[in-house]
Amino acid sequence: MDERFEPIIEGILADGYGVLDNFLTADEVVALTARLHERRAQGQFRPAGIGNQQVAVEKQIRGDEILWLEKDTAVAEEAAFLARIEQFMDYVNQTCYLGLRDFEFHYAVYPPGTFYKRHLDQFRSDSRRKLSVICYLNDNWQESDGGQLTLFLPGTQPGQAEQNITIQPIGGRLVCFESGRLEHEVRPAARQRLSVTGWLKTQGVF
Numbered sequence: 001m002d003e004r005f006e007p008i009i010e011g012i013l014a015d016g017y018g019v020l021d022n023f024l025t026a027d028e029v030v031a032l033t034a035r036l037h038e039r040r041a042q043g044q045f046r047p048a049g050i051g052n053q054q055v056a057v058e059k060q061i062r063g064d065e066i067l068w069l070e071k072d073t074a075v076a077e078e079a080a081f082l083a084r085i086e087q088f089m090d091y092v093n094q095t096c097y098l099g100l101r102d103f104e105f106h107y108a109v110y111p112p113g114t115f116y117k118r119h120l121d122q123f124r125s126d127s128r129r130k131l132s133v134i135c136y137l138n139d140n141w142q143e144s145d146g147g148q149l150t151l152f153l154p155g156t157q158p159g160q161a162e163q164n165i166t167i168q169p170i171g172g173r174l175v176c177f178e179s180g181r182l183e184h185e186v187r188p189a190a191r192q193r194l195s196v197t198g199w200l201k202t203q204g205v206f
């Protein structure tokens with residue numbers, strides 16, 4: 001068992017979310033970022049969709065561009081990332097019994113000035129999504145760069161106010177939270193903001 005994932009599991013069980021720094025080493029972040037930029041320069045990214053609305057409407061909600069990672073076409077650094085995610089998923093299954101069987105991940109680029117308004121990941125498209133996972137690829141991110149992830153934790157007692165958690169999108173950092181329970185948003189980013197985002201899923205019907 002991979003003990004380094006334990007703090008994030010404890011966070012998920014206690015609070016519905018966990019954060020783990022150095023999920024990727026600095027060298028791995030640099031290498032994966034280079035692959036991202038190559039693919040984007042080749043025109044492989046598309047504006048992220050949120051449903052059937054027009055792109056202009058969607059941009060009021062989210063402004064990121066994405067590219068799904070596919071096992072078949074993954075280069076070495078991408079395959080290594082997906083293998084690490086698989087280890088993480090195995091560890092979660094051994095400790096949390098969520099019955100995770102599958103995952104899907106995409107690169108995400110938030111150009112300067114873009115954001116993703118408050119939302120819930122799960123029910124938009126696929127109720128098999130159990131855990132949302134984001135790994136940031138940013139070099140030397142400063143608080144003044146904006147782009148923070150805000151998690152809205154529901155109060156645990158009746159009448160208790162929700163709590164806002166602010167997470168800086170620091171390179172190599174992994175964030176994981178319950179897809180069906182925690183609403184969240186990406187604050188406007190003042191500089192280009194890079195990540196790999198995905199979902200750990202159960203099998204079964206939508």
Ligand SMILES: O=C(O)CCC(=O)C(=O)O
Pocket residue numbers: 108116121134148149169184185186195197
């Ligand atoms: O990049 C982040 O911090 C969150 C992204 C997100 O909420 C999403 O892609 O659904």
Ligand SMILES: [Fe+2]
Pocket residue numbers: 119120121132184
């Ligand atoms: Fe989200």
